[in-house]
Amino acid sequence: MAEVGRAALILAxxxxxxxxxxxxxxxxxxxxxIVASGRRAxxxxxxxxxxxxxxxxAAFLRSDLSxxxxxxxxxxxxxxxxxxxxxxxxxxxxxxxxxxxxxxxxALVLFLTRRQLRDVAPYATAVLLGLxxxxxxxxxxxxxxxxxxxxxxxxGAGLNPLLRSxxxxxxxxxxxxxxxxxxxxxxxxxxxxxxxxxxxxxIRATRRFALAAWLFLGIGVLLxxxxxxxxxxxxxxxxxxxxxxxxxxxxxIGTAFIHSIMIQEKRGMLKVWNASLILATGxxxxxxTFLVRSGILDSIHAFGASTLGGPFLVxxxxxxxxxxxxxxxxxxxLRSEHRLDALLSRESIFLLNNLVLVALCFVVFxxxxxxxxxxxxTGQRAALGPPWFDRYTVPLALLLVLLSGVGPLxxxxxxTAANARRSFAIPAAVAVLAAVALAAAGAGSALLALGxxxxxxxxxxxxxxxxxxxxxxxxxxxxxxxxxAVVRLIxxxxxxxxxxxxxxxxxxxxxxxxxxxxxxxxxxxxLAPGEQAEVGEYTVRYTEPTARLVATREAxxxxxxxxxxxxxxxxxxxxxAMTPTRGYYPSQDLAGLGAIGRFFEGESVSEIALDAGxxxxxxxxxxxxxxxxxxxxxEGDAVFAQAAGGLSPQFEAVALAQTLRGLVDRYAxxxxxxxxxxxxxxxxxxxxxxALVVFAGGLICLWPAPxxxxxxxxxxxxxxxxxxxGRVRART
Amino acid sequence: MDPSRKRKIRLGVALSxxxxxxxxxxxxxxxxxxxxxxxxxxxxxQAGVSYQLTGKVVxxxxxxxxxxxxxxxxxxxxxxxxxxxxxxxVPDPFREGREVIVTVQRQGDGxxxxxxxxxxxxxxxxxxxxxxx
Numbered sequence: 001m002a003e004v005g006r007a008a009l010i011l012a013x014x015x016x017x018x019x020x021x022x023x024x025x026x027x028x029x030x031x032x033x034i035v036a037s038g039r040r041a042x043x044x045x046x047x048x049x050x051x052x053x054x055x056x057x058a059a060f061l062r063s064d065l066s067x068x069x070x071x072x073x074x075x076x077x078x079x080x081x082x083x084x085x086x087x088x089x090x091x092x093x094x095x096x097x098x099x100x101x102x103x104x105x106x107a108l109v110l111f112l113t114r115r116q117l118r119d120v121a122p123y124a125t126a127v128l129l130g131l132x133x134x135x136x137x138x139x140x141x142x143x144x145x146x147x148x149x150x151x152x153x154x155x156g157a158g159l160n161p162l163l164r165s166x167x168x169x170x171x172x173x174x175x176x177x178x179x180x181x182x183x184x185x186x187x188x189x190x191x192x193x194x195x196x197x198x199x200x201x202x203i204r205a206t207r208r209f210a211l212a213a214w215l216f217l218g219i220g221v222l223l224x225x226x227x228x229x230x231x232x233x234x235x236x237x238x239x240x241x242x243x244x245x246x247x248x249x250x251x252x253i254g255t256a257f258i259h260s261i262m263i264q265e266k267r268g269m270l271k272v273w274n275a276s277l278i279l280a281t282g283x284x285x286x287x288x289t290f291l292v293r294s295g296i297l298d299s300i301h302a303f304g305a306s307t308l309g310g311p312f313l314v315x316x317x318x319x320x321x322x323x324x325x326x327x328x329x330x331x332x333x334l335r336s337e338h339r340l341d342a343l344l345s346r347e348s349i350f351l352l353n354n355l356v357l358v359a360l361c362f363v364v365f366x367x368x369x370x371x372x373x374x375x376x377x378t379g380q381r382a383a384l385g386p387p388w389f390d391r392y393t394v395p396l397a398l399l400l401v402l403l404s405g406v407g408p409l410x411x412x413x414x415x416t417a418a419n420a421r422r423s424f425a426i427p428a429a430v431a432v433l434a435a436v437a438l439a440a441a442g443a444g445s446a447l448l449a450l451g452x453x454x455x456x457x458x459x460x461x462x463x464x465x466x467x468x469x470x471x472x473x474x475x476x477x478x479x480x481x482x483x484x485a486v487v488r489l490i491x492x493x494x495x496x497x498x499x500x501x502x503x504x505x506x507x508x509x510x511x512x513x514x515x516x517x518x519x520x521x522x523x524x525x526x527l528a529p530g531e532q533a534e535v536g537e538y539t540v541r542y543t544e545p546t547a548r549l550v551a552t553r554e555a556x557x558x559x560x561x562x563x564x565x566x567x568x569x570x571x572x573x574x575x576x577a578m579t580p581t582r583g584y585y586p587s588q589d590l591a592g593l594g595a596i597g598r599f600f601e602g603e604s605v606s607e608i609a610l611d612a613g614x615x616x617x618x619x620x621x622x623x624x625x626x627x628x629x630x631x632x633x634x635e636g637d638a639v640f641a642q643a644a645g646g647l648s649p650q651f652e653a654v655a656l657a658q659t660l661r662g663l664v665d666r667y668a669x670x671x672x673x674x675x676x677x678x679x680x681x682x683x684x685x686x687x688x689x690x691a692l693v694v695f696a697g698g699l700i701c702l703w704p705a706p707x708x709x710x711x712x713x714x715x716x717x718x719x720x721x722x723x724x725x726g727r728v729r730a731r732t
Numbered sequence: 733m734d735p736s737r738k739r740k741i742r743l744g745v746a747l748s749x750x751x752x753x754x755x756x757x758x759x760x761x762x763x764x765x766x767x768x769x770x771x772x773x774x775x776x777x778q779a780g781v782s783y784q785l786t787g788k789v790v791x792x793x794x795x796x797x798x799x800x801x802x803x804x805x806x807x808x809x810x811x812x813x814x815x816x817x818x819x820x821x822v823p824d825p826f827r828e829g830r831e832v833i834v835t836v837q838r839q840g841d842g843x844x845x846x847x848x849x850x851x852x853x854x855x856x857x858x859x860x861x862x863x864x865x
Contacts, residue, residue: 162824234821234848241851339739363757370761371768381768383784385835385849388764392757524820526798605824623822625796675796677821 002067002146005055009140012048012099015041016133020126027122035122039110042125045132046100046107053087053100056145060087066152069093069145075156077558085169086159091293091308092145094172098289099135101173102180105209106132109184113205120202123191124184131183134315142307161559161585161605165231171223175247178217179285182254184209186282189275193326196333198275200265208702210258210278215698217251222691233606233621235522235679237687240389245368246288249361253281256357259407263350266412268337272327273354275334279323284361286316291368342414349407356400363392398451401510404503405459408496409466427461452514459507463500470497494700501697509690516617516684528673536680538618539569545624545671546579547664549657559583560599560660561607562624562667564674568611570618578609580622580676594637595656596663600626616682623675624667632663766835771805772812779838782846785814791828805832818845826852 019041026034056069060083065071073093074086087093106128113121139145163169185206192202224244225237238244257277263270290312327334340347366373367384374382409423434457435450443450467486470493474485490497521536532541546563563581567574587593587602611618636659640652647655766782777783785805790813793804800819806812808831816836826832835849 233824339735359753362754366757366761370765374762374765378762382762382765383768384761384765388761391760391764524799601827603825627796 001055001059001064002148005052005146006140006144008048008052008055009136009144009146012045012052012103013133013136013140015044015048016129016136019045019129020133023122023125023129027119027126032118035118035125036114038122038125038129039114042103042110042129042132043107045129045136046103049096049100049103049132049136052139052145053096056093056096057084057087060084060093063156065154065156066148067145068147068149071149071153071156073157073159075158077155078159079164081166082159082164082169088172088176089159089163089169090145092139092143094176095135095139095143096145097173098176098180099132099139101176102128102135102183103132105177105180105184106187109188109206109209117188117191117197117201117205119195120188120191120197123194124187127187127190128183131187134311138308138311142311157588158585161583161603162231164605165227167223167227168231171220171227174216174223175220178213178215178220178247179250179289181209181213181216182250182278182281182285184213185257185278186285189278189282190322190326193275193330196330198271198330198333200261200268203261203264203274207258207261208704210254210261211698211702214251214254214258215695215702217247217254218691218698219695221247221251222688226688229619229684230608230610231606233608233677235608235619235621235677235681240364240367240384240386242368243292245364246291249364249368250281250284250288252357252361252364253277253284256354256361257281259350259357260354263347267347269340269347270351271334271336272331275327275330276323277354277358279319279327283316283319283323286312286319290316344410344415344420346407346410346412346415349403349410353400353403353407356396356403360393360396360400363389363396394448397510398448398455401452401455401459401507404506405455405462408500408503409462423462426465427458430461431455431458433457446514446518449514449518452510456507456511459503463504466500467497490700494703498697498700498702501700502694503697505690505693505695505697507690508693509687512683512686512688512690516681516687520679520681523678524675525678526673526675529671531673533676533678535618535678536616537571538678538680539572540620540676540678541567541569542674542676543567543577545668545674546581547668549660549664550583557586557657557660559585560664562626562664563607564622564624564676566609566620566676568618575611578611578618578620580609580620581607582622582624583607594633595640596633596636596659599660600629600633612685614683614685616680617684619679619681621677623677625672625674626667628670628672629663629667632666636663770807771814772807772810774814774836774838774843777838777843782835782837784833785816785836785843786831786833787813788831789826789828794828803828805834815842816845817842818850820845820848820850822850823852826850 019038021038022034022041023038026032026036026038056067058064059067059070060074061080063070063074063076063078063083069090069092073090074083078086088097106125110121110125110128117124185203188202188206192198221244224247228239229235229237257274260270260274260277264274290309293308293312340351342348367389370384371381374380405427406424411419431454435454438444438450438453443453467489470489471482471485474480474489475482478485478488480488523533523535525533527533527542529542529544532539534540543565546561546565548561550558550561561581561583563579565577565579567577569575582604584599584604585602587598593601606621606623609620640656640659643652643655766784768784768786769777771785771787774783774785787805787807790804790806793802793813793815795802797817800817801822802815802817804813804815806814816834817839818834830852833851835846836843837846838844
């Protein structure tokens, strides 16, 4: 099957290169049949990359260890869900996923726009196929997922235990969907600039793709944060690590883009700005992909020295230069149709929001690349930590939340005092009340957090006021029941109310961030059974250790789990027991490690205990002290080394299981002290709740409105009539 | 004032604000950063200055203490090592032989790790050089 996969990739590259040539030649010569052939090449590319992906996925699912990537990233003892998702834990598999998603979205957009934008689409096709050809080339020449091993190992390395979390395994497809979906507006922007057709048509054709990209990228970033909080054993969700920043930057600029295109659609302004934003987003998406794989920056994520740096740099350089050249050479056609009328208008608030987002992105960019900048300037690498990032991002985020309350309500063109009073009197009153109440409750100790709470209250005030007024107006007209009126109101104005919901969710999310980071309590303690510790208003007592062997299918031992049972009280009230644990996975590196010892020399992963609540989360992690077990481990290793070869495999397996069972029992009975990390974070759940609201709002914006479908149908009819009229006129 | 002049002034104000902010950003980044060093480059380290140390944990050097960890960090491809005392969060993938990043300050002959600053690189994600053969 590997040969079929490789052949599919080679064909994919051929088809993509053909499609680029056909699209460009068709566009230059004005031959619609050749342009259509180029478009069909994009469909073929999608089909071929899906074939390659399915072959690789099937190899993972049946644990075909003759595939080098399968042997390196999966194993027969890996649970089925993780066998399926281990595909993208490998460099090769993740690049193939990129190509597959890119080619699927490309095929979809080219199919949907096959009768529109006849001048722009061929160039967009060429750009999309160019990206496809680049990734197909990488997969053929540098990182082939279809390399076979001459002598397959009996067992694979297994999926890295740290990645065995549903949120981590769905994180890459979401992120790549976001990256690849942003390639669509990018490609159409390039096409529009090339043919100098810079009205809002290309924006309308790709708006939904930009929105979907924004949504998926956001989900991807958030899943990463959630994984970090629940899986990594340090209790944080964001550390300004280069790899995190790499996914945040295109999201920030993409957010600016989906706001500012509204100004171009409604008022024909900001054309240079919009083109620049989407071109920058496209480049940043590639930069994100590159940063994760190149290892040029020191990051939590060590990605093995890879050969991909060069090709990616060339592509990113070409995209950047091409983008700048396009915008500069087309600046005359990109002139605004209108001027900014007043500083207090929706246009200028949107512009301000854009500037804040771009500033945020610049801060993140500067901080991320600072090690390289410092090395270039001073000759010495230097790095910036989270405090530096927070100093700039916190005030900017505060401003952003505030603007998200002002922007949707302020009048277009010029806001009057009456307009401002009507729109903002109630939300401002809500915000003032919130400020007074919170200051009285003692939140004044953290001024920036207080500011964020007040801004959040203001945004919530604007959203609920608008919903209230809209529902009221609708009920006055239709006499519907209140709940029906709300649903219909949102359903008929999806972009508007979906947007409000996104703003509300963002405000909730930032309130969660502000509260949990400003008012967190953390303790690191070493406790023996019977001892207790305090964290915030909680008391935690270590009652007894837990220990067990965890086996998967076919009785294969997967890992050893050591943990602790803790009784928890809150303000003296018993909350029950919580059991954080730690899993010890056997090392796959067999050389020099004993049969028992290899379980403690491999990966070990925290399984935290979490009591999540609307008010606060209690988060507990344990680091068992395995020092007490070391003599037993060494002894067991010696026994097994001596007996090596003399035992039948079955007997050896039984003896190993018995020894490990004895080891685990011994840990439970000896009960050595263990190291604990105890955290309580107020309102951290609101981050995830806010994110869910954001995504619900995003989905509402994305969902095609029924009347839009009708409009498309009538537009199709109009086109046909016009075409027939044209024919008639040509004849006469 | 005529509109075009007003626009120019506005543009000027906006641009100078942007330049000022950017200058602040650049200035603070150079003063707030900690120098990234390898163990062999720490010879010249001064007390009271934070360095971001990158290197590998020396085999057999890790010792759990009452309130933290003692270990040594060596150059990625060398033997020169420095001792570190560290308290705070120890990431899951931390172990001997693995690459770590930790913020340190000189203290006597050794170095004190800044609380919670220890980062261990995830070992196997996307590596291309550890394929079993």
